[in-house]
Amino acid sequence: xxxxxxxxxxxxxxxxxxxxxxxxxxxxxxxxxxxxxxxxxxxxxxxxxxxxxxxxxxxxxxxxxxxxxxxxxxxxxxxxxxxxxxxxxxxxxxxxxxxxxxxxxxxxxxxxxxxxxxxxxxxxxxxxxxxxxxxxxxxxxxxxxxxxxxxxxxxxxxxxxxxxxxxxxxxxxxxxxxxxxxxxxxxxxxxxxxxxxxxxxxxxxxxxxxxxxxxxxxxxxxxxxxxxxxxxxxxxxxxxxxxxxxxxxxxxxxxxxxxxxxxxxxxxxxxxxxxxxxxxxxxxxxxxxxxxxxxxxxxxxxxxxxxxxxxxxxxxxxxxxxxxxxxxxxxxxxx
Amino acid sequence: xxxxxxxxxxxxxxxxxxxxxxxxxxxxxxxxxxxxxxxxxxxxxxxxxxxxxxxxxxxxxxxxxxxxxxxxxxxxxxxxxxxxxxxxxxxxxxxxxxxxxxxxxxxxxxxxxxxxxxxxxxxxxxxxxxxxxxxxxxxxxxxxxxxxxxxxxxxxxxxxxxxxxxxxxxxxxxxxxxxxxxxxxxxxxxxxxxxxxxxxxxxxxxxxxxxxxxxxxxxxxxxxxxxxxxxxxxxxxxxxxxxxxxxxxxxxxxxxxxxxxxxxxxxxxxxxxxxxxxxxxxxxxxxxxxxxxx
Numbered sequence: 001x002x003x004x005x006x007x008x009x010x011x012x013x014x015x016x017x018x019x020x021x022x023x024x025x026x027x028x029x030x031x032x033x034x035x036x037x038x039x040x041x042x043x044x045x046x047x048x049x050x051x052x053x054x055x056x057x058x059x060x061x062x063x064x065x066x067x068x069x070x071x072x073x074x075x076x077x078x079x080x081x082x083x084x085x086x087x088x089x090x091x092x093x094x095x096x097x098x099x100x101x102x103x104x105x106x107x108x109x110x111x112x113x114x115x116x117x118x119x120x121x122x123x124x125x126x127x128x129x130x131x132x133x134x135x136x137x138x139x140x141x142x143x144x145x146x147x148x149x150x151x152x153x154x155x156x157x158x159x160x161x162x163x164x165x166x167x168x169x170x171x172x173x174x175x176x177x178x179x180x181x182x183x184x185x186x187x188x189x190x191x192x193x194x195x196x197x198x199x200x201x202x203x204x205x206x207x208x209x210x211x212x213x214x215x216x217x218x219x220x221x222x223x224x225x226x227x228x229x230x231x232x233x234x235x236x237x238x239x240x241x242x243x244x245x246x247x248x249x250x251x252x253x254x255x256x257x258x259x260x261x262x263x264x265x266x267x268x269x270x271x272x273x274x275x276x277x278x279x280x281x282x283x284x285x286x287x288x289x290x291x292x293x294x295x296x297x298x299x300x301x302x303x304x305x306x307x308x309x310x311x312x313x314x315x316x317x318x319x320x321x322x323x324x325x326x327x328x329x330x331x332x333x334x335x
Numbered sequence: 336x337x338x339x340x341x342x343x344x345x346x347x348x349x350x351x352x353x354x355x356x357x358x359x360x361x362x363x364x365x366x367x368x369x370x371x372x373x374x375x376x377x378x379x380x381x382x383x384x385x386x387x388x389x390x391x392x393x394x395x396x397x398x399x400x401x402x403x404x405x406x407x408x409x410x411x412x413x414x415x416x417x418x419x420x421x422x423x424x425x426x427x428x429x430x431x432x433x434x435x436x437x438x439x440x441x442x443x444x445x446x447x448x449x450x451x452x453x454x455x456x457x458x459x460x461x462x463x464x465x466x467x468x469x470x471x472x473x474x475x476x477x478x479x480x481x482x483x484x485x486x487x488x489x490x491x492x493x494x495x496x497x498x499x500x501x502x503x504x505x506x507x508x509x510x511x512x513x514x515x516x517x518x519x520x521x522x523x524x525x526x527x528x529x530x531x532x533x534x535x536x537x538x539x540x541x542x543x544x545x546x547x548x549x550x551x552x553x554x555x556x557x558x559x560x561x562x563x564x565x566x567x568x569x570x571x572x573x574x575x576x577x578x579x580x581x582x583x584x585x586x587x588x589x590x591x592x593x594x595x596x597x598x599x600x601x602x603x604x605x606x607x608x609x610x611x612x613x614x615x616x617x618x619x620x621x622x623x624x625x626x627x628x629x
Contacts, residue, residue: 062428111614118370118431122564123613126606129561133603235557239435246432275451278443285436290421293429 019160026156036156040224042264043159044217047166049244049256051213054170056242057250057299058179059206060186061113062121066214066241068128071233072104073097073215074222075141078150081223090153094162094219101215102208104131109207113200128238135230146229147222154223162220166213171253173209182206186251243281247288248295255297337471342594343587348478348547350586351485355540356563357570357578358492359411359533365509365573366529368427372434373414375560376441377534381407381541382551383449389457396459396546400484403542404535411534412527420523438556446553453552456545463546481543488539489579492532496575501528509573558602562589565609571619580620 022039025031031039052066073094080093104127112123135141173179181202184192193199222228244263248255270277288295356378363371381403388399418437422430458464459477466475496502504525507515516522544559545551566585570577585605592601612619 056428060428062431108610112610115613115617118368118427119568119613119617121431122370122561122568123610125561126565126609129606130603130610133600137599239439242432242435250428275443275447278439279447282436282439282443286418286433286440289425289429289433289436290418293422293425 015164019157022160023156037224038264038268039156040154040159040220042261043163044220044224045241045244045260045264046163046257047213047217047220048241049248049260050167050170050253051210051217052241053245053248053250053253053256054174054182054213055206055210057245057252057256058174058186059182059203060189061203061207062118063124063207063210064121064235064238064242065108065124065126065128065131066210067233067235067237068124068131069101069105069211069214070218070221070237071128071131071135071230072101073218074228074233075135075147075218076100076215077219078147078222078228079140081151081153082147082149085151087153090151090223094216094223097219098212098215101218102212105208105211106204109204109211110200113203113207125235125238128233128235132230132233135233141230144230146227146232148227150222150226150228152223152226154220159220159224162216166216167253167257170209170213174253178202178205183251240281243285246285246295249297249299250295251299252295252297252301254301255295259296338594340470340472342590344472344474344478345594346587346590347583348481348586349590350583351482352540352543352547352582353559353563353566353586354579354582355485355488355536355543356559357566357582358489358575359537360564361567361570361572361575361578362505362529362533364567366505366512366526367419367423369419369430369434370564371530371533372431372560373418373437373441374533374537375556375558375563376438376445377407377411377414377556378537378541378544378560379445379551379553379556380410380441381538382545382555383445383541383553384538385542385545386454386456386551396463396542400539400542403538405538407538407541408531408535411530411537414534415527415530420526438560442553442556449553451553453550456549456551459546477547481547484539484543488536492536493575495532501525505529562602562605565605565612568609568619569612571622574619574621577619577621 022031026036048066048070052063055061055063055066074097076097077090077093080096081089083089084092108124108127112120112127115123136144141147174183181192181197182205184195184197185199185202189199192202218233244259245256247263248257248259266280267277270280356374359374359377360371363369363374384403384406385399388394388402389396392399394402414437418433419430422433463476463480466473468474496505504515504520505528507518507520508522508525512522515525541551541556544555562585563582566581567578568581569584570579570581585608588608589601589605592598592604597604616622
């Protein structure tokens with residue numbers, strides 16, 4: 001019990017410290033709105049990438065429709081907060097968007113997840129396009145012009161803790177029996193089925209959780225940038241998210257986080273040359289796939305749990321060689 | 336009735352363009368089970384090559400068509416050799432991601448060089464711009480040209496695939512690449528040849544679209560590419576007749592949805608058809624069901 005508490009503190013203290021430091025810097029006026037916008041982009045991209053990684057990296061279901069779920073979350077959150085501009089409305093819109101995205105994920109996932117890899121990719125792409133076209137042609141969503149003047153509630157506290165919560169929940173899901181079932185589906189669907197894993201349920205579950213958090217990310221986007229239009233959630237947005245996941249490593253949550261930060265910095269630096277940015281992105285995709293298809297991290301993880309190792313080394317020397325499996329397990333933890 | 340016949344003509348000309356693109360998708364899928372996302376962008380490159388050949392080089396329509404086909408053929412082979420060949424033994428997801436990467440690379444490299452602005456195709460010679468009446472239906476010479484060129488190319492393709500040695504090699508590789516290799520077929524060259532054929536057709540489709548719609552831009556390949564893929568899936572991916580049927584079907588559906596005043600939803604309808612097909616009969620109209628083996 002006590003050991004668990006210490007292990008938790010080892011992870012929680014650096015995170016809280018990071019949060020507090022940035023908060024102080026914001027209040028001191030050192031972190032300006034410009035930097036904060038970059039950080040919002042990073043947080044939103046982390047949520048998107050981690051949730052797509054759950055679907056594509058861990059469960060092995062290639063989805064090209066993540067931007068569609070994001071769009072559902074963004075529009076739901078925007079419309080709810082515009083009708084009810086309070087923190088309660090914001091939280092309601094955020095959760096409502098997530099739940100709605102998850103429901104659409106269920107609706108699309110149940111039939112299409114029976115398809116194999118690339119067919120699924122096309123089906124999800126088609127689904128995202130349909131969502132975008134519907135948003136484009138509704139009066140309530142104001143068509144191609146989009147919604148503007150969405151009340152902004154997403155400050156640093158919200159974005160930080162929403163991101164941490166997302167990563168924490170997905171990491172814990174992956175360590176649950178359901179999460180292990182998802183990973184077994186990726187490794188070998190037929191073998192997983194033969195040992196009693198309900199593969200369709202695992203896939204749909206991963207798909208819904210991924211969609212839920214994509215919806216949350218959409219809500220975060222709407223609330224921070226207070227302007228959304230259907231074109232923001234097109235095929236290219238899905239590819240953007242995919243690039244993060246692939247670069248970080250399919251099957252590595254920490255890889256997604258690192259890649260989200262890295263790519264946000266690169267694209268901020270390349271802001272004056274948007275065309276060059278896309279050329280570099282696409283070249284990176286091809287080069288990574290040819291020379292390092294496992295991405296930066298492969299399926300390994302770095303985590304704040306690494307700090308635990310320093311603490312445990314002295315008393316655990318005797319048992320370390322006897323229990324390598326347990327140690328490996330600890331290393332995989334995230335946050 | 337006249338209105339209906341008119342829409343059929345429009346649907347046929349649009350459908351033959353989709354069919355040309357879908358043929359490339361379906362042949363590549365048939366031979367290496369890859370959705371070649373870059374295919375739609377090869378078509379875009381074809382449109383630009385045709386444009387520059389007509390404006391800068393002041394060549395005629397048919398010469399430009401040939402040049403576009405040859406350049407796209409080379410482009411297709413280069414893409415295959417550089418991007419896809421090193422991944423022959425990788426996972427399907429890896430190859431698919433590479434294909435998306437190549438697609439974006441083509442789009443944005445093109446945008447970098449020619450700019451994002453829409454360009455309009457040069458005016459055509461008189462004999463291609465007129466139109467004539469058949470029983471109250473207006474048929475543009477362009478439409479005749481598009482349908483005619485498409486049908487001719489499809490016939491040539493069918494001849495190559497059915498009657499030549501390399502065509503037989505293509506069919507052999509698509510059935511079983513390992514067995515084909517044991518029989519002395521050069522699998523790599525056959526795959527390259529498939530890309531060459533498909534890309535040449537896409538290049539031709541690009542020029543035809545430029546002539547038909549009169550406007551081109553670096554991102555024009557995305558949506559028609561996806562729709563042509565839907566057409567290939569509809570007909571049964573990997574099957575050449577399937578791509579033809581699918582192309583004409585999707586072209587027809589799109590034309591009739593637009594004619595019904597719902598043109599804003601025409602793309603959504605096409606993707607709806609895709610999802611419906613994938614759910615009801617994933618192997619497509621003409622496809623046979625192949626059991627997955629352990």
